[in-house]
Amino acid sequence: DTVKFAFIDPLSGPMGSSGDAGFTSFKLAAEHINAAGGVNGDQIEVVGYDNKVSPKESLVQLQKAIDSGARYILQGNGSSVAAAIIDAVNKHNARNPGEEVVYFNYAAVTPAFTNEACSFWHFRFDAHADMKMNAITDWIKSRDDIKKVYLIGQDYVFGEAVAAAALEQLSEKRPDIEIVGNELHPLAKVKDFTPYIQKIISSGADAVITGNWGSDMTLLVKAAADSGLKIPFLTFYGGSLGAVAALGEGSIGTLYQVTEGITNLEASDDQYALIEEYKDRFPDYDYYYHRAFVTMNMFDMAAEKAGSNDPIAVAKALEGLTYDGAYGTVTMRAEDHQAQQPLYISTVSKDVKYGVDNIDLGWALVDNGTIPATAAEAPTTCKMERPE
Amino acid sequence: METIVFSLLNGIIYGLLLFMLSSGLTLIFSMMGVLNFAHASFYMLGAYFAYTVMGATNYWVALILAPIIVGVVGMGVERWGLRRVHANGHVAELLFTFGLAYLIDEIVKIVWGRTSVNYQVPDALNFPLFTIYNAQYSAYRIFILFVAIFMLCALWYLLKKTRAGLIIQAALTHPHMVGHLGHNVPAIFMGVFGAGCALAGLAGVIGGNYFITDPAMAVQMGPIVFVVVVVGGLGSLEGAFVAAMLIGLLQTFAISINASFADIFGFLGLSPTSEFGSITIASMAPMLPFLLLVLILIVRPTGLMGDREV
Amino acid sequence: MNTPVLKLTDVQKSFGPAKIIQGVDLEIAKGERHAIIGPNGAGKSTLFNLVSGLYSLSSGSVELNGQVISGKKPFEINRMGLSRSFQVSNIFSNMSVRENVRCGVLWSLGYGYSFWRNVGNLKEVQEKTAHILNEVGLLDKANLPASLLPYADQRTLEIAITIAGGAEVIMLDEPTAGMSHSETDRAVALIEKAAKGKTLLIVEHDMGVVFGLADRISVLVYGEIIATGKPSEIRGDPRVREAYLGEEADHFEGATA
Amino acid sequence: MTDMTTDYAALEPSRSEKFRQRILPLILFALLLVVIPFFGPSRTTLTLLNHMGINIVFALAFNMLLGRAGLLTFGHAVYVGLGGYFCVHILNWIDASDGGFWSSVPVFSMPIWGFAMGALAGAVIGWPSCKRSGTPFAMISLGVAELMAAFAYMFDSFFGGEMGISGDRMSGPEFLGLSLGPLDEVYWFIAFWTFVGVALMFAFTRTPLGKLSEATRDNPERVQFIGFNPTRVRYLVFIFSGAFAGMSGGMAAVQDEIFTPESLSLIPSGAVLIAAYIGGIRYFTGPIMGAIVLTYMQSNLSDYSAGWLLYLGLLFICVVMFVPNGIAGMVYGGYDAVRKGKTAEVLGQFALRALGVALMAVSVIVIVEVAFRYSEGYGEVFEPFGLSLPPESVLTWILAVVPLAAGIWLTRHVTRKAEEV
Amino acid sequence: MLSVTDLHAYYGKSHVLNGVNMEIMPGEVIALLGRNGVGRSTTAKAIMGEVAPVGSVKFKGQEIAGLPNHKIARLGLGYVPENRDIFPTMSVRQNLMLGIKDMRKQGKWTIEQMLDMFPNLRSRADNMAGVLSGGEKQMLTMCRTLMGDPDLIIIDEPTEGLAPKIVQQVGDMIAEIARAGVSILLVEQKLSIALRIANRVYVMGHGEIVYGGTPEEFKTRDDVRKEWLEV
Numbered sequence A: 001d002t003v004k005f006a007f008i009d010p011l012s013g014p015m016g017s018s019g020d021a022g023f024t025s026f027k028l029a030a031e032h033i034n035a036a037g038g039v040n041g042d043q044i045e046v047v048g049y050d051n052k053v054s055p056k057e058s059l060v061q062l063q064k065a066i067d068s069g070a071r072y073i074l075q076g077n078g079s080s081v082a083a084a085i086i087d088a089v090n091k092h093n094a095r096n097p098g099e100e101v102v103y104f105n106y107a108a109v110t111p112a113f114t115n116e117a118c119s120f121w122h123f124r125f126d127a128h129a130d131m132k133m134n135a136i137t138d139w140i141k142s143r144d145d146i147k148k149v150y151l152i153g154q155d156y157v158f159g160e161a162v163a164a165a166a167l168e169q170l171s172e173k174r175p176d177i178e179i180v181g182n183e184l185h186p187l188a189k190v191k192d193f194t195p196y197i198q199k200i201i202s203s204g205a206d207a208v209i210t211g212n213w214g215s216d217m218t219l220l221v222k223a224a225a226d227s228g229l230k231i232p233f234l235t236f237y238g239g240s241l242g243a244v245a246a247l248g249e250g251s252i253g254t255l256y257q258v259t260e261g262i263t264n265l266e267a268s269d270d271q272y273a274l275i276e277e278y279k280d281r282f283p284d285y286d287y288y289y290h291r292a293f294v295t296m297n298m299f300d301m302a303a304e305k306a307g308s309n310d311p312i313a314v315a316k317a318l319e320g321l322t323y324d325g326a327y328g329t330v331t332m333r334a335e336d337h338q339a340q341q342p343l344y345i346s347t348v349s350k351d352v353k354y355g356v357d358n359i360d361l362g363w364a365l366v367d368n369g370t371i372p373a374t375a376a377e378a379p380t381t382c383k384m385e386r387p388e
Numbered sequence B: 001m002e003t004i005v006f007s008l009l010n011g012i013i014y015g016l017l018l019f020m021l022s023s024g025l026t027l028i029f030s031m032m033g034v035l036n037f038a039h040a041s042f043y044m045l046g047a048y049f050a051y052t053v054m055g056a057t058n059y060w061v062a063l064i065l066a067p068i069i070v071g072v073v074g075m076g077v078e079r080w081g082l083r084r085v086h087a088n089g090h091v092a093e094l095l096f097t098f099g100l101a102y103l104i105d106e107i108v109k110i111v112w113g114r115t116s117v118n119y120q121v122p123d124a125l126n127f128p129l130f131t132i133y134n135a136q137y138s139a140y141r142i143f144i145l146f147v148a149i150f151m152l153c154a155l156w157y158l159l160k161k162t163r164a165g166l167i168i169q170a171a172l173t174h175p176h177m178v179g180h181l182g183h184n185v186p187a188i189f190m191g192v193f194g195a196g197c198a199l200a201g202l203a204g205v206i207g208g209n210y211f212i213t214d215p216a217m218a219v220q221m222g223p224i225v226f227v228v229v230v231v232g233g234l235g236s237l238e239g240a241f242v243a244a245m246l247i248g249l250l251q252t253f254a255i256s257i258n259a260s261f262a263d264i265f266g267f268l269g270l271s272p273t274s275e276f277g278s279i280t281i282a283s284m285a286p287m288l289p290f291l292l293l294v295l296i297l298i299v300r301p302t303g304l305m306g307d308r309e310v
Numbered sequence C: 001m002n003t004p005v006l007k008l009t010d011v012q013k014s015f016g017p018a019k020i021i022q023g024v025d026l027e028i029a030k031g032e033r034h035a036i037i038g039p040n041g042a043g044k045s046t047l048f049n050l051v052s053g054l055y056s057l058s059s060g061s062v063e064l065n066g067q068v069i070s071g072k073k074p075f076e077i078n079r080m081g082l083s084r085s086f087q088v089s090n091i092f093s094n095m096s097v098r099e100n101v102r103c104g105v106l107w108s109l110g111y112g113y114s115f116w117r118n119v120g121n122l123k124e125v126q127e128k129t130a131h132i133l134n135e136v137g138l139l140d141k142a143n144l145p146a147s148l149l150p151y152a153d154q155r156t157l158e159i160a161i162t163i164a165g166g167a168e169v170i171m172l173d174e175p176t177a178g179m180s181h182s183e184t185d186r187a188v189a190l191i192e193k194a195a196k197g198k199t200l201l202i203v204e205h206d207m208g209v210v211f212g213l214a215d216r217i218s219v220l221v222y223g224e225i226i227a228t229g230k231p232s233e234i235r236g237d238p239r240v241r242e243a244y245l246g247e248e249a250d251h252f253e254g255a256t257a
Numbered sequence D: 001m002t003d004m005t006t007d008y009a010a011l012e013p014s015r016s017e018k019f020r021q022r023i024l025p026l027i028l029f030a031l032l033l034v035v036i037p038f039f040g041p042s043r044t045t046l047t048l049l050n051h052m053g054i055n056i057v058f059a060l061a062f063n064m065l066l067g068r069a070g071l072l073t074f075g076h077a078v079y080v081g082l083g084g085y086f087c088v089h090i091l092n093w094i095d096a097s098d099g100g101f102w103s104s105v106p107v108f109s110m111p112i113w114g115f116a117m118g119a120l121a122g123a124v125i126g127w128p129s130c131k132r133s134g135t136p137f138a139m140i141s142l143g144v145a146e147l148m149a150a151f152a153y154m155f156d157s158f159f160g161g162e163m164g165i166s167g168d169r170m171s172g173p174e175f176l177g178l179s180l181g182p183l184d185e186v187y188w189f190i191a192f193w194t195f196v197g198v199a200l201m202f203a204f205t206r207t208p209l210g211k212l213s214e215a216t217r218d219n220p221e222r223v224q225f226i227g228f229n230p231t232r233v234r235y236l237v238f239i240f241s242g243a244f245a246g247m248s249g250g251m252a253a254v255q256d257e258i259f260t261p262e263s264l265s266l267i268p269s270g271a272v273l274i275a276a277y278i279g280g281i282r283y284f285t286g287p288i289m290g291a292i293v294l295t296y297m298q299s300n301l302s303d304y305s306a307g308w309l310l311y312l313g314l315l316f317i318c319v320v321m322f323v324p325n326g327i328a329g330m331v332y333g334g335y336d337a338v339r340k341g342k343t344a345e346v347l348g349q350f351a352l353r354a355l356g357v358a359l360m361a362v363s364v365i366v367i368v369e370v371a372f373r374y375s376e377g378y379g380e381v382f383e384p385f386g387l388s389l390p391p392e393s394v395l396t397w398i399l400a401v402v403p404l405a406a407g408i409w410l411t412r413h414v415t416r417k418a419e420e421v
Numbered sequence E: 001m002l003s004v005t006d007l008h009a010y011y012g013k014s015h016v017l018n019g020v021n022m023e024i025m026p027g028e029v030i031a032l033l034g035r036n037g038v039g040r041s042t043t044a045k046a047i048m049g050e051v052a053p054v055g056s057v058k059f060k061g062q063e064i065a066g067l068p069n070h071k072i073a074r075l076g077l078g079y080v081p082e083n084r085d086i087f088p089t090m091s092v093r094q095n096l097m098l099g100i101k102d103m104r105k106q107g108k109w110t111i112e113q114m115l116d117m118f119p120n121l122r123s124r125a126d127n128m129a130g131v132l133s134g135g136e137k138q139m140l141t142m143c144r145t146l147m148g149d150p151d152l153i154i155i156d157e158p159t160e161g162l163a164p165k166i167v168q169q170v171g172d173m174i175a176e177i178a179r180a181g182v183s184i185l186l187v188e189q190k191l192s193i194a195l196r197i198a199n200r201v202y203v204m205g206h207g208e209i210v211y212g213g214t215p216e217e218f219k220t221r222d223d224v225r226k227e228w229l230e231v
């Protein structure tokens, strides 16, 4: 028997590579579990479904996946897709009892999914936006030289949420910090960010916080480097595929990111071996989606604990489960199905063990960059309805 | 003052950049009437070719060679593809370029991989040229400025000093008659399309390292180039130039305005906390070109300086 | 002569600096068949365009049945009962001949922009269409796409569309241009039939047609009417000979004599 | 007058002909829609069919403009989006209301509301844009689409931001005993409205306004001289087209229960253009065929190959270059030939051509698949039908070249033969 | 100068030309007469490569059947088509400019000369050609073709739609062109003009040349006129 996982993310088109990076991670994680005897004796199969980052198309693929017997859904690219999948999974499970599916969200970070919109069927293995912001502001707290902060983001719910979280957390943790700018720009429409950089320069900011992703992130930092602006750009997605290659040395000392782990952290030999195996198998990509491995290993643990691969049983077993990961302990909080884990602030550096994007630059932990899970933790408003 | 100087400077550079991106399209669109949706893909090809050529030789060779290769590819596309489609009208041509864009994007992924390549500004141009109000202006930006002006002159020469422009326009509607007058219409079409593609390629060589060179760069360029060409007016190089500058300046100035709709229309009772009132001019900036496009076409279907309906 | 159906008062038109129509006065009585002749570029087609509303007047006025129509849109003027054809065939080339004519009859039968009725079920429309097709002799070609018609038939269709709306005043711009003699004869017969009881204004270079059809002729030269009168008067007018007919006038005298 | 009626009769298609051409296809279509569920389609198939239905209505609405009125638009998804969003809001109002007006509204009526909203949007946006035609019109639609897509991210209260808004189709009173929960019930809903949409839009082509829109496409100048205002004609058609697009949005709101800003972006607008064109914009049925094919390919081609976009691109290019009248053109062309009694000839030619195309396809597939795998660098090998085709094998190269050459030769040969006849 | 041997042409399946034979000597003016629809225009088009010619067309001794039209034009063969085909969105001057094949060479005629010859055109020189009256368009087309210095010019129905007086003018112009040493193949309906200018006439019927001779001789051949032309 096999346990089918449906990986629903873009596998083609402009976003295809970021979906593929996730897909390859899950496949490798599954292979490792299978090699170790599988889950409860069953082998895991991860099947890719290309959703072309379209929520509508995701629903078609979801249906296809369910019909082909998948009971576990993996997805991460795009909160709009995640929202559509949560909604569809909820409805499917309500309308088709006995055929429940569970959704493991590995990258969609909208806080709502584990707050007001939380669902028993949804588990998030990535830290959500507020938690990441917690990490960023925690780090800023330790940097007395940062006195002025500039917020810039994409003009939509996520960008607004990031800005709001930054404002609130900074005023709490560092009331002395002045917010010298709070700017939103339309999504994926700006070609030349220099005018924005100029505004940042004029404001005298010491650091920039941005939730930008994709080209909006890269172009922003690139424009900063071109204008000689050497201040930390604290990003959520600085580590996304190809960003460092595109920025080149301009990213050193400028580009910062917050993640649940980086390859250049102190780790066990097993972990190093895994990183190298990944790179070897998938030379285009780097070991980035650590949480893919966490997700699969925690699934394995939960299934073994429940003694069954049944989605409801696994979901219940996952609640409150603790896993000792390569970069710290991960706990799946039962109240809201949000994984709690330590976060790391890192920046681009030249002398690192593992480079990224096939160049010699890589991510290195910054001073005081380790944010323990408790510090990153965010409260939840989730009132979850559980089956039975 | 600071804002004005900045905005002016950035606006001009951005405008020139836009002009550079759209100049090839100006040529193809106004001469051949082809809404070339693959324009951005040729732009991307330019960047990738330059990356490869630069790897083997140096940037200056790439600057010359890459556009030529793109131009040749463009000529091939015209010769074996577009020419056949031409008889079926503009929608067919447009769809052809649509499909071509997919094709090029995928081929780029096969050849150069799915993620961005490390195509960087050459060291010779990678230094801050001058600094005003703490902001550095890299030499490369000024280089862009010169290349854009060069492209303007080259195009101007092609359109005004040669009869090619006239011949092509005539050949659009009366290909046979133009042939009877002794002009080799197919060759001219091929040449024009190739030249337009080469210009796109040149923009790619320059833009690829100024921005990012990855397989998504074509998609990201989006319809803004059409806006420039159409707002400027068909058949008008000056128009395209003016439109590019106008859009560049408009957008850059708008970014520097932090006022929200509530600040401006407050007298109408618009509250700053309402959804509409809280929108700032700055956040609207990238939408302005499209607003401009719609307004211009409603008022003046020939565009700013065009001599015929788009 | 009671009130004229069509009355042009000091009509002028300039394109930029070029004064193309420089003060035309013209009255056309009900039921009259009036021809306008003149050298190429005299402004005959322009005059048509002014009357039918395609161009706006620079000054002067045009009245149809006592109502001022200058300044109105072409479709408004058409609805008031004035219909025109074009010097270059101007038909709906991707539609069938029948559909071409049918479009022409729709407005006059009161089926404006209606979208709740099936044209196929509008008996009146179908019958009128058939009637007109029959009259112009295109019935057997009714289901052909208009673009595939031979040239002469396209010209005929042009006339058919023009008369389909049943307008009171019909203006034809060189209806027989490019037709052979036999085709011309057929076209003339058709025009005579169609214009029965209506007012006809026609531009032609074929003097056979003009002298055969017209009750009165106006000669337009450089935007001015230099003569108006019965065919016989026009033929003899030395100014007309000088400006327009040239030697051919003799030819026609000979021909008709 | 008696001969008049005979003329008239001679001109008109006979009653049976009318039935055959107009009513029969609709009846067959309805029958097809009714029969499908009896084959017991899976939920995946049902989802696909439902999306096909939605896209059929959308593509036809789009073609009311492009094919019929000659107006190319790059932003027709805007009307689908507005209609759909409005309907999702209504779903939520229905859900939330107890006893109010909305509580008596069945979800089944959603396409009507979408229709109304689409018409309203068409009326507002069409007012300025229909003053233009041709490329200015197309460009205005592009600008409007970009603006609307941006607004969709800015105005959360209506559009719900990036995540859009979702509703529940199972609320409100039932209609025809359909709870609309399970997909097979949704199928009936979609089938019903697809049929209504297709029938209405077909009827529209036969109305005076429908005919006038064609006349305006062919020759807007002349339309003025038969008493009509071309701007007005365009505007009215635009409203209808927007309305039917909105209707498809209403159908989608029930099927997907969610609407996101992506649904009014340029992507679906471009897709519908492609669908309509591939199907054949000169035929009423063209967009239907195109919508079916494209919907299928968009959802399923990616299952077979990572390079599906490349195939799609190639396919567009080939259709545009070699089959300019689209699938419908091909179908009707064949049908005509068969009716003229040239069945054997046509079939023979068709078979040869199909063989040629198939041969070329073999090579193209081999080249693309091998190249894809090679470029990914995972060391995967293309293994169709048990063959192993690594990039360095001779067999790979033979398969990449020989069928291609043979296919090209064969199709050229057939074409030349056909021209000689 | 031009010799056409056994020329056939088809529109789809209809066989329009059944073997046309004719010769044009340098400096000659030939009128091609015939009823509507017998294929005179098609002959002109077949020579110019507008419809696919089957048979032989030799110009200055070189076979031109099957050449692309710009090559034919460059050999010195000018063509004024039936439908005039001016470029409507360009000015009169630009239209004339497009007639020049090679800007570097000074041709026999200049734009100014052309405008002098036709004062009507001069006054419209900077107007868009699309708004010219029918007659003005006709003049423009002819002038445009002359700008390319052709050695032989094929003119299809130059007087169609022209006022009687202008018809004479056009006739004079053609005569003048002939005087300048350009050979002319004139496809014309109006006998009066054709006979006035031509050195030789050909009459077509059923896609073939059925008569050839001098105008003087032709005037005496009432039988030919009755059978092959409309009276």
Ligand SMILES: Nc1ncnc2c1ncn2[C@@H]1O[C@H](COP(=O)(O)OP(=O)(O)OP(=O)(O)O)[C@@H](O)[C@H]1O
Binding pocket: C015, C018, C020, C038, C039, C040, C041, C042, C043, C044, C045, C046, C047, C087, E124, E127, E131, E132, E133, E134, E135, E136, E161, E163
């Ligand atoms: N839109 C316009 N703009 C500028 N000039 C124009 C325009 N329309 C017509 N003209 C000019 O007006 C003059 C009269 O043209 P018109 O077409 O009325 O002549 P016409 O008498 O019909 O001649 P023909 O018998 O040759 O058709 C011409 O010289 C023409 O160039």
Ligand SMILES: Nc1ncnc2c1ncn2[C@@H]1O[C@H](COP(=O)(O)OP(=O)(O)OP(=O)(O)O)[C@@H](O)[C@H]1O
Binding pocket: C150, E011, E014, E016, E034, E035, E036, E037, E038, E039, E040, E041, E042, E043, E082
């Ligand atoms: N494009 C075409 N397709 C099909 N048949 C055509 C086409 N053009 C012309 N024909 C037919 O070919 C025959 C010869 O046409 P052609 O134009 O050469 O005649 P013509 O002698 O020049 O007469 P006209 O006085 O009408 O110009 C006619 O019967 C005509 O109907």
Ligand SMILES: [Mg+2]
Binding pocket: C044, C045, C046, C087, C173, E133, E134
């Ligand atoms: Mg005229």
Ligand SMILES: [Mg+2]
Binding pocket: E040, E041, E042, E082, E156, E157
């Ligand atoms: Mg002819």
